[in-house]
Amino acid sequence: MTEQRPIAVLGGGSFGTAVANLLAENGHQVLQWMRDPEQAEAIRVNRENPRYLKGIKILPGVTPVTDLQATLDACDLCFVALPSSALRSVLVPHAERLTGKLLVSLTKGIEAHTFKLMSEILEEIAPQARIGVLSGPNLAREIAEHALTATVVASEDEELCQRVQAALHGRTFRVYASADRFGVELGGALKNVYAIIAGMAVALGMGENTKSMLITRALAEMTRFAVNQGANPMTFLGLAGVGDLIVTCSSPKSRNYQVGFALGQGLSLDEAVTRLGEVAEGVNTLKVLKAKAQEVGVYMPLVAGLHAILFEGRTLEQVIGLLMRGEPKTDVDFISTSGFN
Numbered sequence: 001m002t003e004q005r006p007i008a009v010l011g012g013g014s015f016g017t018a019v020a021n022l023l024a025e026n027g028h029q030v031l032q033w034m035r036d037p038e039q040a041e042a043i044r045v046n047r048e049n050p051r052y053l054k055g056i057k058i059l060p061g062v063t064p065v066t067d068l069q070a071t072l073d074a075c076d077l078c079f080v081a082l083p084s085s086a087l088r089s090v091l092v093p094h095a096e097r098l099t100g101k102l103l104v105s106l107t108k109g110i111e112a113h114t115f116k117l118m119s120e121i122l123e124e125i126a127p128q129a130r131i132g133v134l135s136g137p138n139l140a141r142e143i144a145e146h147a148l149t150a151t152v153v154a155s156e157d158e159e160l161c162q163r164v165q166a167a168l169h170g171r172t173f174r175v176y177a178s179a180d181r182f183g184v185e186l187g188g189a190l191k192n193v194y195a196i197i198a199g200m201a202v203a204l205g206m207g208e209n210t211k212s213m214l215i216t217r218a219l220a221e222m223t224r225f226a227v228n229q230g231a232n233p234m235t236f237l238g239l240a241g242v243g244d245l246i247v248t249c250s251s252p253k254s255r256n257y258q259v260g261f262a263l264g265q266g267l268s269l270d271e272a273v274t275r276l277g278e279v280a281e282g283v284n285t286l287k288v289l290k291a292k293a294q295e296v297g298v299y300m301p302l303v304a305g306l307h308a309i310l311f312e313g314r315t316l317e318q319v320i321g322l323l324m325r326g327e328p329k330t331d332v333d334f335i336s337t338s339g340f341n
């Protein structure tokens, strides 16, 4: 299935640029929309996005554009790689143009105040659009450098999944399909919080046992929350769950991990975010997730602990003490404890 019309990628950051290049590599004409005309002009002239993906050659099939209306009119398939804080405000003025389009969110965040995932916002803005998400262990720079990578496209709309697979499958990029849009998207949003904790642990010189404990307990916590919200826990065993959790909690290339690392080095949250200069979705997700977990009564000690350090004036030592001395629990939530005599 070849796309007859150009494909849109909304967002001029690192992930939008990496995905635009992948599509162009597969022979598609890509309109990459960004809000900054100077950035678009620089990419047009130099074929590089120096602020967000320095050193990566942007292929001729990618055209940087700044007219969102014209971009949406020209395309049927549209990937949305905007920060979660911007997605709604960018698209609301163009709601009518989205009817019938295939909108695929690449954004891994949760909206403050509404607790909506990005595809839910898309659905609300454009009820007549066809909606999907793409999520997985997908560091933008590694994709751009052609590291072998896999991801998940998730939608109830099977044809949408097939079109995204056809558009993105390539020599170094493999796309799996899932019908569990909610679970896939939730996994991508939640793991950012734990990447901050993992970065912090590394900066503090903690060992591999600690990292493994963190990742595994993070998975337990994420899954517990997801099940409470109605998601299928099995999805968390896939690329968009444990896969993304591993890469983001292990890689200094992850921006959330970098924020955590800077915090572990003693920087304040503001300093850490400023030093990064890119989107770290986990900071906002932490705030909304802590409130939601409390509201629905889901036990999320790692989320509560990081929140206490960043926003409630607790010290790391106090939080570690509380976590390690917490009452004994069973290992895996979803295995019945009736096996004990």
Ligand SMILES: NC(=O)C1=CN([C@@H]2O[C@H](COP(=O)(O)OP(=O)(O)OC[C@H]3O[C@@H](n4cnc5c(N)ncnc54)[C@H](O)[C@@H]3O)[C@@H](O)[C@H]2O)C=CC1
Binding pocket: 011, 012, 013, 014, 015, 016, 017, 034, 035, 036, 052, 081, 082, 083, 084, 086, 090, 106, 107, 108, 109, 138, 139, 140, 141, 277, 278, 279, 281
């Ligand atoms: N970079 C990565 O490795 C991956 C990122 N993602 C997700 O993709 C989303 C976008 O992230 P990145 O591209 O990495 O961010 P980035 O920090 O590299 O770039 C953000 C881009 O958004 C633009 N932007 C900010 N506010 C805007 C607004 N109001 N209107 C229009 N454009 C605006 C900025 O100008 C910049 O071009 C995030 O939700 C992230 O979690 C998902 C997978 C991998």
Ligand SMILES: O=C(CO)COP(=O)(O)O
Binding pocket: 108, 136, 137, 138, 139, 140, 192, 195, 244, 247, 248, 253, 254, 255, 256, 257, 279, 280, 281
């Ligand atoms: O989502 C990502 C990898 O899958 C990218 O993570 P960061 O936003 O932390 O860089």
